[in-house]
Amino acid sequence: MIKNFVVVGSGKGGVGKSTVAVNLAIALANFEKLKVGLLDADIYGPSIHKMLGITDKPNASKTKKMLPYEKFSIKAMSIGNMVPEDTAIVWRGAMASSAIKQLLNDVEWGELDFLIIDLPPGTGDIQLSLCQTLKISGAVIVSTPQEISLLDVRKAINMFKKVNVPILGTIQNMSFIELNKKKSYLFGKDGVIKESKKQKLNFLAEIPILHEIPESSDVGVPLTSKKNSSVNEIFKKIAYKLVKLISNSTSSEIKINN
């Protein structure tokens, strides 16, 4: 049984959704001592397998379901391990949505406190069908402070509102870069903080631009899996706030067909 589904979304690609989803999942497991799963719902551009350093295909359970990978204290599943690396997935919306349903229902997730779902960019079929089939406890919105990113974020916020998915809060990623003790605001200053105030959304945290973030993704060892990493305090705070927000809300225990 999966108690809480939390989606990590944004209207835009390349803003750090997957980075946040992976590190948040591990932070919830390591710092809050919860049972956590991570589902890569970005069918057209999966990246979770790479970020977790998983290269083998999934194994089947006795009941012929797929066994999720278990690494860095979490369970995870990504279609990225099932298709050859350079192959483009050319599914229409309905096929992509049914692939996601399989990743939810045909995977032996077992008992989970949280399933973190890394959404693809945009507000298309996958996002809609997930939000309509599952009772999502809430969405975490990731954006850079840049207006061009916020344009798409506003669309995502409206989509979540339309399908009655509560927005747990926002994360401002790539807030600034610090060089020689001086902060430089490459994508503008506090765009997400200002937008969150305007829309009365919880602001969860900001993440600076750090060279170790892409480095850790490429080698498949997420930063929150390491002791004393530069982002541990940030993700500890986000994980703590999320658990609090969800336990304060009326989220019920939800069963999926496992």
Ligand SMILES: Nc1ncnc2c1ncn2[C@@H]1O[C@H](COP(=O)(O)OP(=O)(O)O)[C@@H](O)[C@H]1O
């Ligand atoms: N705070 C950050 N500092 C530096 N690089 C980052 C940061 N957040 C994300 N990145 C990098 O930006 C790129 C896009 O991030 P990713 O998490 O894949 O975004 P999305 O899932 O929204 O497309 C990746 O190369 C990632 O390593």
Ligand SMILES: [Mg+2]
């Ligand atoms: Mg991604």
